Amino acid sequence: MKHDLPTTLVLAFALAAPVLAQSATGNDHAAHHPVVAAGTAAADMTDGEVRKIDKEAGKLTLKHAEIKPLDMPPMTMVFVVKDKAMLDKVQVGDKVRFKAVNEAGRYTVTEIQVVR
Numbered sequence: 001m002k003h004d005l006p007t008t009l010v011l012a013f014a015l016a017a018p019v020l021a022q023s024a025t026g027n028d029h030a031a032h033h034p035v036v037a038a039g040t041a042a043a044d045m046t047d048g049e050v051r052k053i054d055k056e057a058g059k060l061t062l063k064h065a066e067i068k069p070l071d072m073p074p075m076t077m078v079f080v081v082k083d084k085a086m087l088d089k090v091q092v093g094d095k096v097r098f099k100a101v102n103e104a105g106r107y108t109v110t111e112i113q114v115v116r
Helices: 005-024 034-043 084-089
Strands: 046-054 059-064 075-081 095-103 106-114
Touching: 059 095, 059 106, 075 084, 084 106
Parallel strands: 075 106
Antiparallel strands: 046 059, 046 095, 059 075, 095 106
16 A cells, blocks of 8 residues: 555644644643542552661662552562662651662662651
């Protein structure tokens, strides 16, 4: 099947026009549902319990629930922290909510909150 370039471009612009118009007017779907957007961020957080803190090495041992974004089952494991200052906010035994990512094979805690 041979495609005519001008026809393909016209079709592409015709399909993109409603999306571009919506963005230009600020009619962003997420802006109308800030609770949904915030809820999505909260869904990335995982429950855990601090088992060990190694401030010098910037590591944290957590017993955690399933980490859905990483497809990881519940377990106890050592994480690196993105910022060592995060370790000043937690103590062994604290219940926490945290976000972890896989950065080049290193599981890194990027956010952590003590649950009170």
